[in-house]
Amino acid sequence: MEKNELPDLVMDGVNTAAGGRYHSVSINGVSKINGALSAHTYSCDGVMKQNGDLSAEELEMNGTLNLKGNLQVGGMKLNGVVNGEGSLRGERCEMDGMLKLKGNCELEELTGAGVFTVGGLLSAGRIEFGLQGHSEAVEIGVESLVIRKKGNAAWGRLLGGMIPKLKIGLRAKLIEGDMLDLEYTSADVVRGGTVIIGQGCSIGRVEYRTGLTVHPDAQVGKEEKIGE
Incomplete structure (x- = not known):
């Protein structure tokens, strides 16, 4: 599947979702992902808990990311905190x-x-x-x-x-x-x-x-x- 055929994931407010493969991930608020997640672009404003590995070609984090897994990125802009196990x-x-x-x-x-x-x-x-x-x-x-x-x-x-x-x-x-x-x-x-x-x-x-x-x-x- 080409990356432009992958679905997008948008989470606003307080949410929980499963991991998976996405084209674009946009998170605003307090969220939790259960399972490994990969994306072309990943943007988070708020507090994120990732239960599993996280990979993205471009990742922008404004806030706090707590990661129970490994992190793989092409480019990352961090304005805040990443705490990874x-x-x-x-x-x-x-x-x-x-x-x-x-x-x-x-x-x-x-x-x-x-x-x-x-x-x-x-x-x-x-x-x-x-x-x-x-x-x-x-x-x-x-x-x-x-x-x-x-x-x-x-x-x-x-x-x-x-x-x-x-x-x-x-x-x-x-x-x-x-x-x-x-x-x-x-x-x-x-x-x-x-x-x-x-x-x-x-x-x-x-x-x-x-x-x-x-x-x-x-x-x-x-x-x-x-x-x-």
Whole structure:
């Protein structure tokens, strides 16, 4: 069946529906989907509970998505909160909010600001992210990574008191990539080609191939130049 022959799903107010394959999904209000769902386009304004995997070529989330499953997207725009019990795979994610995953996160591009928590590996071609709270991943593997500190988040009001009042920063055991430009980052090991350790960083060991720059206020336990 061609995707333009698939049915649309429109949910307004408080609703419950079954999963399935759809061309367009539009949700406004408080809704629940029981079962895996796939769509060409997926748009949600409100609060959504997805009991199963969710996949969409284009996904726009304005509000809160609680996902009991895996998330697969072509492109995702997140203005709010995604709380997933599985992993995320996709091409690009542009976010202003909070992304929390128990599994891995694999993206070609992650940009925006907010908070992310990844229970496994965060891998991407490019990450350019402004921290608005405490973010973490077990390991981060990238081609290019730029981490900055940003101000308070308007989206944080969606969570009320759910956001822990932790110091703004990024924590990972290992960060590895071709170009790493870090601020307010804590890691056991940072390994890369060109590495910039900026203000607010605390790194156990830095391994670099091409060049290393360390801010005077950063803390680095050991620096080591490694082979190409």
